[in-house]
Amino acid sequence: MAKIIISEDDFQKFQEYFYRKTGIQFEESKRYFVDKRLVERIEATASENFRGYFTMLRFQASGAELQALVNLMTINETYFFREEYQFACLVNSILPEIVARKKDKSPIRIWVIPSSSGEEPYSIAMCLLERWADINKWDVEIISSDIDTKILAQARAGLYSARSVKHVPKSYMQKYFRQTAHDYQLSEELRSAVEFTRVNLMESADVRQYRNFDVIFCRNLLIYFDDVSRKQAVETFYDALHPGGFICLGHSESMSRISSLYKIRKFPEAIVYQKPLEGR
Numbered sequence: 001m002a003k004i005i006i007s008e009d010d011f012q013k014f015q016e017y018f019y020r021k022t023g024i025q026f027e028e029s030k031r032y033f034v035d036k037r038l039v040e041r042i043e044a045t046a047s048e049n050f051r052g053y054f055t056m057l058r059f060q061a062s063g064a065e066l067q068a069l070v071n072l073m074t075i076n077e078t079y080f081f082r083e084e085y086q087f088a089c090l091v092n093s094i095l096p097e098i099v100a101r102k103k104d105k106s107p108i109r110i111w112v113i114p115s116s117s118g119e120e121p122y123s124i125a126m127c128l129l130e131r132w133a134d135i136n137k138w139d140v141e142i143i144s145s146d147i148d149t150k151i152l153a154q155a156r157a158g159l160y161s162a163r164s165v166k167h168v169p170k171s172y173m174q175k176y177f178r179q180t181a182h183d184y185q186l187s188e189e190l191r192s193a194v195e196f197t198r199v200n201l202m203e204s205a206d207v208r209q210y211r212n213f214d215v216i217f218c219r220n221l222l223i224y225f226d227d228v229s230r231k232q233a234v235e236t237f238y239d240a241l242h243p244g245g246f247i248c249l250g251h252s253e254s255m256s257r258i259s260s261l262y263k264i265r266k267f268p269e270a271i272v273y274q275k276p277l278e279g280r
């Protein structure tokens with residue numbers, strides 16, 4: 001088989017298409033990363049060249065090839081208790097405000113998007129169980145979503161490397177994990193505390209049903225988007241949140257340039273964003 005070459009023109013076509021589909025913008029500096037994965041899929045699908053593959057990708061009714069490509073192109077870096085100060089903020093500052101307002105005693109709903117392999121939503125579940133005094137008085141629903149179906153399967157399985165659990169407190173390790181030959185397996189109790197779903201944040205048909213959340217964690221995703229996609233994402237979150245609901249972003253992400261829909265709240269532990277309460 002002849003060596004498959006991705007030309008500059010091919011790269012640009014692909015870059016534009018992938019951006020429209022996912023919001024992810026690949027700069028020229030990511031050329032090697034992108035080309036390598038494209039060639040891998042061109043070969044796996046026995047396509048003749050980029051042109052044949054790209055046509056199939058765009059017109060395939062099932063969307064299976066696009067999903068396979070998305071699973072290869074996403075960067076899933078994450079670990080337990082990453083940016084932990086925000087979990088302290090959730091327990092000490094955000095939840096007390098939410099429960100004080102929740103007169104109807106409806107469940108507290110938390111959306112963690114993107115989930116990657118699940119370390120973030122499971123860390124949140126552990127923090128609530130171990131550090132929030134009111135946990136037994138409230139129903140809490142944690143829903144966690146990602147565009148990558150392969151990483152979601154990993155999240156549901158709850159198997160983690162030593163590197164991934166490095167920052168988990170010892171007592172939580174003993175309580176919530178079981179060591180296997182090669183990994184650490186999360187307990188069934190904790191796995192059942194999080195519901196994982198496939199969502200493309202850039203796809204309005206996917207996000208439409210996500211409503212009535214009290215808190216959204218969207219950390220380390222907006223860094224891969226340009227300002228247009230970021231704006232679309234935070235507008236989606238606006239519709240998904242209750243009035244007065246909160247958003248936590250990653251430490252290098254900010255809303256200031258993208259949207260004025262939210263109020264900035266400076267809590268002792270972290271700066272977060274809040275959808276204004278009606279009439280205020």
Ligand SMILES: C[S@@+](CC[C@H](N)C(=O)[O-])C[C@H]1O[C@@H](n2cnc3c(N)ncnc32)[C@H](O)[C@@H]1O
Pocket residue numbers: 022023024074075076077078079082113114115116117120145146147148151199200201202218219220221250
């Ligand atoms: C670096 S991980 C962040 C994981 C976790 N939130 C954290 O901060 O550790 C980025 C994740 O975003 C997901 N992602 C990329 N584009 C997405 C989109 N359009 N919709 C939903 N998830 C997306 C990727 O699949 C990947 O798992």
